[in-house]
Amino acid sequence: xxxxxxxxxxxxxVRPTLLILLLTAFCLYNVLYLARWWPAxxxxxxxxxxxxxxxxxxxALAGAGIYDPxxxxxxxxxxxxxxxxxxxxxxYPPTFLLALIPLGMMALPVAYVCWIxxxxxxxxxxxxxxxxxxxxxxxxxxxxTTLINAIAGQNGFLSAxxxxxxxxxxxxxxxxxxxxxxxxxxxxxxxxxxxxxxLASRNWRAILAAVATTLIVAVITxxxxxxxxxxxxxxxxxxYQALLQANQGSLIHMMPTVMAGIHAIGAPPALGYGIQLVxxxxxxxxxxxxxxxxxxDRAIALVAIGSIIVTPYAMIYDMPMVxxxxxxxxxxxxxxxxxxxxxxxxVVIALAACALAMISHSLPFVAAILxxxxxxxxxxxxxxxxxxxxxxxxxxxxx
Numbered sequence: 001x002x003x004x005x006x007x008x009x010x011x012x013x014v015r016p017t018l019l020i021l022l023l024t025a026f027c028l029y030n031v032l033y034l035a036r037w038w039p040a041x042x043x044x045x046x047x048x049x050x051x052x053x054x055x056x057x058x059x060a061l062a063g064a065g066i067y068d069p070x071x072x073x074x075x076x077x078x079x080x081x082x083x084x085x086x087x088x089x090x091x092y093p094p095t096f097l098l099a100l101i102p103l104g105m106m107a108l109p110v111a112y113v114c115w116i117x118x119x120x121x122x123x124x125x126x127x128x129x130x131x132x133x134x135x136x137x138x139x140x141x142x143x144x145t146t147l148i149n150a151i152a153g154q155n156g157f158l159s160a161x162x163x164x165x166x167x168x169x170x171x172x173x174x175x176x177x178x179x180x181x182x183x184x185x186x187x188x189x190x191x192x193x194x195x196x197x198x199l200a201s202r203n204w205r206a207i208l209a210a211v212a213t214t215l216i217v218a219v220i221t222x223x224x225x226x227x228x229x230x231x232x233x234x235x236x237x238x239x240y241q242a243l244l245q246a247n248q249g250s251l252i253h254m255m256p257t258v259m260a261g262i263h264a265i266g267a268p269p270a271l272g273y274g275i276q277l278v279x280x281x282x283x284x285x286x287x288x289x290x291x292x293x294x295x296x297d298r299a300i301a302l303v304a305i306g307s308i309i310v311t312p313y314a315m316i317y318d319m320p321m322v323x324x325x326x327x328x329x330x331x332x333x334x335x336x337x338x339x340x341x342x343x344x345x346x347v348v349i350a351l352a353a354c355a356l357a358m359i360s361h362s363l364p365f366v367a368a369i370l371x372x373x374x375x376x377x378x379x380x381x382x383x384x385x386x387x388x389x390x391x392x393x394x395x396x397x398x399x
Contacts, residue, residue, distance in 0.1 A: 020135070022345075022349070023135075023138055023139055023142045026142045026143065026144060026352060027142050029144070029353070029356065030142070030144055030147045030356070033144075033147075033356050033359075046108060046109075046112045046153050047151055047152040047153045047154070048088070048152045048153050048154050048317075049108075049111075049112050049115060049116075049152070049153020049154070050076075050079075050080065050083075050088070050108065050153070051076070051087075051088030051090075052100055052103065052115070052153065052154075052155070053100075053103055053104055053108055053111050053112070054072075054075065054076045054079055054088065054104070055072075055088075055090050055096075055097065055100045055104070056097065056100035056101045056102070056103045056104025056105070057075075057079070057104035057105075058072055058075050058076075058104075059097045059100065059101055059104070059225065060101050060104055060105070062075075063225040063226040063229065064225060064226035064228050064229040064232050066090045066094075066097065066229075067090065067229070067232045067233055067236045069087075069089045069090075069239075069243075072087065072088075072089065072090060073086055073087035073088075073089075076088060089240065089243065091237075091240040091243075091244075092186060092187070093185065093186055093188070093230075093233055094218075094221040094222075094225065094229045094230060094233055095183070095185065095186040095217050095218070095221060096155075096186040097221060097225065098217070098220065098221060098224075099158075099186075103115055112153055115153065116149075116150055116153065116157070119155070119157035119158045119161065120146070120150075120157045122157065122158070122161035122165070123140070123157040123158075123160050123161045123164075123320060123324070124137060124140055125161070125165075126160070126161040126162075126164040126165030126168065126324070127140060127160070127161075127164050127324040127327055127328060128140070128327065128328075128331075129168075131331070136327045136330075136331045139323075139327055140323060140324070140327055143320070143323040143352065144352045144353070144355050144356045145316070145317075145319040145320045145322065145323045145352075145355055146320065146323065147356070148316050148317050148319070148355060148356065148359065149317045149320055152317045154315075154317035154318075155187070155317075156317040156318050156319065156320040156321070157320055159184065159187055159190055159318060159320075159321060160304070160320040160321035160323075160324050162180045162181070162183050162184040163180075163181075163184055163190060163303070163304060163307065163321055164300065164304060164321065164324050164325075164328070165177075165180050166178070166179075166180035166181035166184065167181075167197070167295070167299075167300045167303060167304075168295075168300060170197075170198075170201060170203055170206055170295055171294075171295045174203050174205040174206040174209065175205055175206070175209045176209075177203075177206045177209070178203075178205065178206035178207065178208065178209025178210040178211075178212075178213065179209050179210070179213045181194050181198075181206065181210045181213075182209065182210040182211070182212070182213025182214045182217070183213060183217070185214050187318075189311040189312075189313050189314065190307050190311065190314075190318075190321075192307065192310050192311060193283070193284070193287055193303050193306055193307055193310060194210070196284055196287050196288050196291070197287065197291050197303055198210070200287070200288045200289075200290075200291035200292045201291045201292070201294070201295065218230060244313070251315075252264055252362065252364055253358055253360075253361065253362035253363070253364065254315050254316050254317075254358055254359070255313070255314060255315055255316075255364050256308060256314060256315075256316055256319065256354075256355070256358070256364060256367035256368060256371055257308065257309075257311060257312055257313065257314050257364065257368060258272070258275060258276045258279055258309060258312070258368045258372075259272050259273075259276055259312040259313075260364035260368065261364045261365035261366075261367065261368030261369070262275060262276075262365070262368075263364075264362055264364045264365045265365050276312060279309055279310075279372065280309070280310040283302075283306040283309050283310050283375065284310070286302060286306070286375075286379060287299075287302055287303055287306055290302050291303075296332075297328045297329055297331070297332035298329060298332070298378060298379075298380075300325070300328055301325035301326070301328055301329040301378045302325075302375065302378055302379065304321040304322060304324060304325035304328075305321075305322055305325050305371065305374055305375045305378060306375060307321065308321070308322060308371055309371055309372060309375060316355050316358050316359070316367075319355055322351075322371070322374070325378070326348055326374075329378055341377065343377070344374075344377040347370055347373045347374050347377060348374065350370055351367070351370040351371070351374060354366055354367050354370060355367070
């Protein structure tokens with residue numbers, strides 16, 4: 001008993017030092033990778049954010065015309081004559097335009113700084129609350145997923161803030177939580193697990209708030225832009241699906257999803273759909289069971305990680321929600337005096353390195369495997385296996 005307690009205390013005491021070493025390594029890796037990648041990048045100024053900014057400017061002028069990809073591409077070409085590759089199409093629901101139109105009224109550099117700083121602040125607040133000025137806050141800042149989203153100027157911080165914030169408020173402020181989850185519908189692929197969470201927890205107020213928010217935002221966007229904008233988005237959706245399929249070869253290296261991983265190794269699409277279905281069903285069962293028991297940090301982490309597994313379409317800039325899941329889960333473990341399994345630490349390090357490498361290398365199969373392993377780790381599989389192995393090692397001495 002004494003030896004076991006002593007070993008446990010040593011594990012707990014080295015955690016901050018180990019975390020600081022990991023954060024230092026991540027920071028150095030981020031800087032070195034950025035220094036190597038940035039000069040060779042063919043991205044336009046401010047990365048994908050140029051597209052988001054142009055969406056806001058064009059929608060303010062043309063309303064529902066945002067779903068005319070040719071008119072939008074011509075407008076973007078006028079904004080940046082050096083732009084090639086057909087410009088940036090707008091596949092999102094009209095909801096997102098309510099956030100983008102104000103950005104389009106600013107100069108591009110100012111809009112970029114406002115976008116990244118405000119969405120990252122919301123992301124940090126949703127993930128850590130008042131504990132954002134802590135080692136966990138530094139971990140979010142140092143995470144490679146933060147660098148990826150920042151240099152791309154993408155919406156990963158916003159998606160993570162809405163998802164994590166909505167989940168964390170479900171018990172204390174269900175109506176506010178429902179509003180946040182309703183706003184998350186601007187990226188429909190990340191609300192797939194929300195019905196599971198809300199029904200398992202029987203949070204009827206949050207369900208009503210989410211539905212009401214979706215309907216109200218739909219009315220606001222229609223009244224402000226064009227009453228035909230929602231039917232037009234629905235009509236254009238198959239076109240964007242076909243466009244995605246046509247350009248899958250150039251995008252797949254940045255997708256940490258199961259379907260992308262199966263496609264990357266040349267497996268038949270039918271096999272990919274089958275594996276996707278099996279894994280999605282498994283995630284749904286685990287998430288249902290976790291939320292039926294009540295809201296916990298582990299349950300939140302399972303939803304954030306599971307959201308990447310169940311969707312066929314996600315990019316590496318969507319992975320801040322995974323970093324948030326790790327930060328929430330590890331902080332809860334440390335606060336409870338529990339050890340993080342070495343295998344789980346290894347999976348996190350490998351996933352962080354893989355995410356950065358995916359900017360220029362095709363590793364979706366590796367990323368998909370690591371995502372599944374991380375999900376299993378958060379369920380406690382690795383920790384239980386470690387305790388079982390330790391009990392087998394100690395049992396001969398006990399006899």
